[in-house]
Amino acid sequence: MSARPAVQALPAYRPGRNPADLARELGVDRAVKLASNEVPFPPLPAVVQALSATAGETYRYPDNGATVLTAALAERYGVAPEQVVPGCGAVMLCQQLAQSFNDPGTGLVFAWRSFEMYPLLAQVAGARPVPVPLAPSRPGGAPDTHDLDALAVAVDDTTRLVFVCNPNNPTGTAVRRAELERFLDRVPETALVVLDEAYREFVTDPGVPDGLELMRGRPNVAVLRTFSKAWGLAGLRVGYLVAEDPAVADAVRRTHVPFSVSSLAQAAAVAALASEDEVRRRVAAVVAERDRLTAALRGRGLEVPDSQANFVWLPLGEPTAEVAAALEARGVITRPFAGEGIRVTVGTPEEDDLFLTALGDVRTGAPVA
Template sequence: MSTNEAAGVKLRPEIVAVAAYKQGRPAPADGFKLSSNENPFPPLPGVVDAVSAVLGDLNRYPNAGGLDLREKLAERHGVSAGQVHLGHGSVSLLAQLLSAAAGAGDEVVYAWRSFEAYPGLVTVTGATSVQVPNLPNGAHDLDAMAAAVTDRTRVVIVCTPNNPTGTIVTAAGFETFMAAVPPTLLVVLDEAYYEFVTDEASVDGIPLLGRYPNLVVLRTFSKAYGLAALRVGYAVGAEGVLDACRSAAIPLSVTDVGRAAALASIDAEEELMERVARIAMRRDELRAALLEQGWNVPEAQGNFVWLATGEHTAAISDAFFDAGLTVRAFDSEGIRISVGEAESVEKLLDVAGDIVRNLPNGHPAKRLG
């Protein structure tokens, strides 16, 4: 008998059955943490100063509506402040959208594998996940996702670049997809890694909002802006949809510390985007080197690369860890490796080269030929 049964506590069995979200493995001593897609650069001094300026008011509740930040984002994206909603990271905004749109008996469609929090978030609403397998190159199968929509579907989640495979949804592909799904269906475009994209064919969701009132775009300050510890994300979409989001939100979840840091980061955006460009260049160089070693690596457009290590995933993850590198292992599917400090790349490639040489011919992580 479990502790909960002994205490007489009745819990929803579908929630108990869902594995809780787990953070990436901590880095070994003197090693590199490449498991959480964090920005390897430290905060800018101006951002630290902005955070320090509000620490004296920790006894006060935050200005969680964040009108100043919403207005700044609205001006940037050519929308009204009512069309911008702040959240405790973009994942909390997705939870609000799902709660507002889906419940028991409903369905939520998304690609798989994609962001590992999606299944749990859907289950909490009482809805059912409909997972559509990715294409062999790790990209969304948008035709199959559109075909999976039924009269019970309430939300479709599109992740681009896809976490963890790194592949994008193209603008042309997304337009075809939107034409194929009902205009009453909520489509959430998760663009958490938008700033790292260098492929000009990629979809850019926010300019499409005028054409698609059923579209909501998610972005975050955690990745490109390096504010992962402060958890500030934002949604852009129709005001009526975001009003429902606000109704489903936990009150006061965006702190003044996070809001101040986000405002300061926007002011320092030129310097921050230079860092992003360096990470994207390092990513491309890393992928090219892995391909040269013999790995089969999908096109990478986030701040990470994906290795389809299959049944060897646990052993390969351990090999990286033993060499001082933590990576993100996904059961028997593959490994996601964040683009970290420049010093980590050489060590990573040394270990990866030894591993791929020992993979059997025909292994999905190994290039053909």
């Protein structure tokens, strides 16, 4: 038996490497992982308590609709429960969106480089991927931000889905309110625009809009968010979609894998929402460290765009793979995009200092210790 040609052609998704494996390989006590955009904090105390309290129920199937979480999110954002769809991470919801709205041959438009799953989702759905190159955020700089005018031009009468990753992964840049509103006004009602806001909690630029505000009154706009980043639930896999049009949410709900949000994930997400003050403190610490790391890299003469996420982007071009491999040889795992750049998650100050030291050694050609 052979799989569909589109599936056979899919490249494998590359998760961040396990630091314990690298440490054993190098024969060192510890390696640092700055590759997967996780927050450098242990689970929230309320989350640990919720998991402990729910563990005794795991012999039962979970609530298929994640009803408690749906209600909590609806109340939080002032929408009806019918507009909310929890899922097994935001990436699963991306797949459900493609399955729900893209017939074979229809267009799926996205910026590139952006979240690496977008073109893969198009392939799986049999859709036509339409990547639109990023533009420089500063004169003479490397491409690093959405070109919304070009993105709007790429939308045609075959387009069914448009992803706008804001802030953008892996560059960390974000588009601002006026230009995003103009873009949304240009997109025809036959195309669904999904504002992928996985890193929304880390945004500090007041000019970067909350997608949920722009969604109001636009039935062809939906917003994706996740508990994997700021809320610290990456290992439990829970994200959510909020759609202005309940019919959009209903379509996505119809393509979900039954019971894909586990009892533990729902309980943890609800507990996390109730711990927002602590989450805000943690986010503030990440943002402060992001600013310190950015300043340190710029102080070394490196180009670093303004990041609104919990990572920074180094547009290194051709040396990217070589630099990333040299950093790994020094026990620091980053996320390279060959020929383009390296994405570096904001870690603890100690982890970031280890990265800065390793990067300095790589740039000066110092031997591996």
